[in-house]
Amino acid sequence: MNRAGLALLVRELRARRRALSLIALWSAIESLPSLLSGLLVSAALGRFLAHEALSGTAFLALLLGSALVAAIATRQLFPHLAAVVEPVRDALVTAVVEGAVTSATGSQQRADTAQVARVTEQVQAVRDLLGSLLRMARQILFTALAALAGLWLLAPSVALVTGVLVTVSLTVFALLLPGLAARRRKVLLAEEEVARTAGTVFGGIRDAIACAGEAEATRAVGTAIDGSLGHSRVLARAMAVRSLIVFLGGQLPLVVLLASAPSLVHAGRLTPGEVIGAATYLTVGLEPALRELVGTGGSLCVELAVTLDRLGEGFTDRRPQTQAVGEQLATQRCDLVATGLTFAYGPHAAPIVDALDLTLTEGRHLAVVGPSGIGKSTLASLLGGLLAPQRGTVSLGGTDIRQIRESELRRLLSIIPQEAYVFAGTLRDNLGYLAPYVTDRELTGAAADTGLALLAERLGGLDALIGAGGAELSQGERQLVALTRVYVSPARIVILDEATSNLDPAAEATVEAAFARRPGTLVVIAHRISSARRAEHILVLDGDKAQLGTHDELVRTSTLYANLVGHWGFANPPPSEPTNPPVKRP
Incomplete structure (x- = not known):
C-alpha cells in the first residue's frame, strides 16, 4: 500500500x-x-x-x-x-x-x-x-x-x-x-x-x-x-x-x-x-x-x-528518491571538480573563464573574490550546471554534471542568487519547499541558526502568510527566507552567489557561519572581505587568470587580492563567530 x-x-x-x-x-x-x-x-x-x-x-x-x-x-x-x-x-x-x-x-x-x-x-x-x-x-x-x-x-x-x-x-x-x-x-x-x-x-x-x-x-x-x-x-x-x-x-x-x-x-x-x-x-x-x-x-x-x-x-516520489540517491552516494565523495573550464559570451568574445582547474573536496569552504564584472557569477553558474562551458567539464562525484539527471543535480547542488525568490504561501511552505518532510521543530531550529527567528516571530510564526514575491518583506528578509530554505534542504553543495548582499555584516556573518557548520561544501561569491576571511580557501579571479590560496598566502602573493583587502578596509581579522553544535541536514 x-x-x-x-x-x-x-x-x-x-x-x-x-x-x-x-x-x-x-x-x-x-x-x-x-x-x-x-x-x-x-x-x-x-x-x-x-x-x-x-x-x-x-x-x-x-x-x-x-x-x-x-x-x-x-x-x-x-x-x-x-x-x-x-x-x-x-x-x-x-x-x-x-x-x-x-x-x-x-x-x-x-x-x-x-x-x-x-x-x-x-x-x-x-x-x-x-x-x-x-x-x-x-x-x-x-x-x-x-x-x-x-x-x-x-x-x-x-x-x-x-x-x-x-x-x-x-x-x-x-x-x-x-x-x-x-x-x-x-x-x-x-x-x-x-x-x-x-x-x-x-x-x-x-x-x-x-x-x-x-x-x-x-x-x-x-x-x-x-x-x-x-x-x-x-x-x-x-x-x-x-x-x-x-x-x-x-x-x-x-x-x-x-x-x-x-x-x-x-x-x-x-x-x-x-x-x-x-x-x-x-x-x-x-x-x-x-x-x-x-x-x-x-x-x-x-x-x-x-x-x-x-x-x-x-x-x-520524493522520499524514496532521496533515500535511493543517498544510498548511492553514501559510498562515494561528492567532490566538485572543474577541469579546463572555459566560457565566453559569444564566439569572438574574450573568455570570462579560461582553462580553469579547480578541485573542491566535499566539506570545503571556498570564497570567490574579484573586481565587479570579472566573472564570479558566471563561474558560479558554470559550477552549478546553469551554463554549459565551451570547453572543459564540471564533474560531481566523478560524473559530468551534464550526465546527471536534472532533478538529482538540483537536489545535490543548490545555487542561491542575489535576487531571492519568495512565493505566495505560508512561511512554512517557503522554508520547506526543498525538504517536504522537514518538521516544524527542524524549521524552527534552522531559523534560529540563520538568524531568521526574529523575522518569523514578527510575522507570526510558521503559519504566517506571505504574498506573491514577498512584497511585504525587505530585500534582506527575502534573502534570509531563501537562505534558510536551502539550509534545511538535502543539498550537499551550496553556492551563495552574493546571496547575502542585502544583509548587514553581522547578519551575513551569522548566515555564513551557519552554512559553514552545516555538512557539505560551501562556495561563497564574496562581496565583503569578511566573507573571504571566514573561508578555508579563497579563489581570486583576475581577468583570464585565477589564483587559489589562503588569506595570508594571497595577501603576500596576489597584488589584486592585497588591493581588495586594502579597498575593503579590513586590516584586522574579523571577530570570531559564536560556535554552535553541528547541525544535521534533514
Whole structure:
C-alpha cells in the first residue's frame, strides 16, 4: 500500500490543529440535546404523570432551548471545516500535478491519461469525502458519547448492556473494513482502466477508422466498462452486511429494553419515565449515530483511504528518491571538480573563464573574490550546471554534471542568487519547499541558526502568510527566507552567489557561519572581505587568470587580492563567530 497520500493528509491536518480544535469545541456544544434529551424527557414525563403540567412543559422547553444552542453551534462549524478541507484539496492537486509532470518529462513512454482522473475526479472526491467525514465524524462521535453518557446517568444497567452490544458491533465492523477497502480499490482501478482505455482509443480514433478497427476499439472500451461494473456489484454485496451490524449495536439494545421494561418497572428498578428516556437515547441518539457510522461513515472511510492510496501512487516520489540517491552516494565523495573550464559570451568574445582547474573536496569552504564584472557569477553558474562551458567539464562525484539527471543535480547542488525568490504561501511552505518532510521543530531550529527567528516571530510564526514575491518583506528578509530554505534542504553543495548582499555584516556573518557548520561544501561569491576571511580557501579571479590560496598566502602573493583587502578596509581579522553544535541536514 502506498502511504504518500495518507502522509500528506496527516501533515495538512496537523498544520491546522487550531481549526480542528474549534470544530471539536463547537461539536461538543452541538451534542448538548443528545446529552439532555433522555433526562429531560424522563423528567417531563414524570411531572406530567404527577399532574404537574407546568413543570413538565418547562423541561420540554429546556430541551427546545438546547436544540437552539445546537443549531447556533452547527452554524459556527462550517467556516472551520472549510479552513481544513480546502487547503488539503490544494495540496493534493499540487502533489498530483507535480507527479504527472515529473512522470511525463522523465519517461519516454506515452503520458498516462489516467492522471486526468486523479487530478479531477479523485482529488475532488477526497475533498468531498474529507468534508463529509469531518462533519459526520464529529457529529457521530459527540452524539454517541453524549447519548451513552446520558443513558448511564439515567439507567446504568441499560447503558451497560448497550455498551457491550455497541462494542461488539463496532469490532465486527472494524474487521470488515480491510476487505471493503480491497474491493473498493479494485473498483477504483477498474474506473481508471476505463479512463485509460477510452483515452487511448479516442486519441487514436483516426488510425482505428483508417484500419477498419472501430469494432475492436469499441470492444476494448466495452470490456473495461464491464469489468468496472462487475467490481462495483461485488462491492455492493459486501456493503449489504452493514445492516446486520446496525441491528446488533443500534436496534437490539432497544428490543432488549422494551422486552425487559415491564419486569424492570414492576421490580421498581426503572420508572416509566426512565424507560421512555432510555428509549429516547437509543432511538434518537445512539441508533442514528451508529447507522451513520456503519453506513455512510464506513463508505466514506473506505473511499477516502483507497482514493488517497491511489493518489499517492501518482505523487512525485520524493522520499524514496532521496533515500535511493543517498544510498548511492553514501559510498562515494561528492567532490566538485572543474577541469579546463572555459566560457565566453559569444564566439569572438574574450573568455570570462579560461582553462580553469579547480578541485573542491566535499566539506570545503571556498570564497570567490574579484573586481565587479570579472566573472564570479558566471563561474558560479558554470559550477552549478546553469551554463554549459565551451570547453572543459564540471564533474560531481566523478560524473559530468551534464550526465546527471536534472532533478538529482538540483537536489545535490543548490545555487542561491542575489535576487531571492519568495512565493505566495505560508512561511512554512517557503522554508520547506526543498525538504517536504522537514518538521516544524527542524524549521524552527534552522531559523534560529540563520538568524531568521526574529523575522518569523514578527510575522507570526510558521503559519504566517506571505504574498506573491514577498512584497511585504525587505530585500534582506527575502534573502534570509531563501537562505534558510536551502539550509534545511538535502543539498550537499551550496553556492551563495552574493546571496547575502542585502544583509548587514553581522547578519551575513551569522548566515555564513551557519552554512559553514552545516555538512557539505560551501562556495561563497564574496562581496565583503569578511566573507573571504571566514573561508578555508579563497579563489581570486583576475581577468583570464585565477589564483587559489589562503588569506595570508594571497595577501603576500596576489597584488589584486592585497588591493581588495586594502579597498575593503579590513586590516584586522574579523571577530570570531559564536560556535554552535553541528547541525544535521534533514
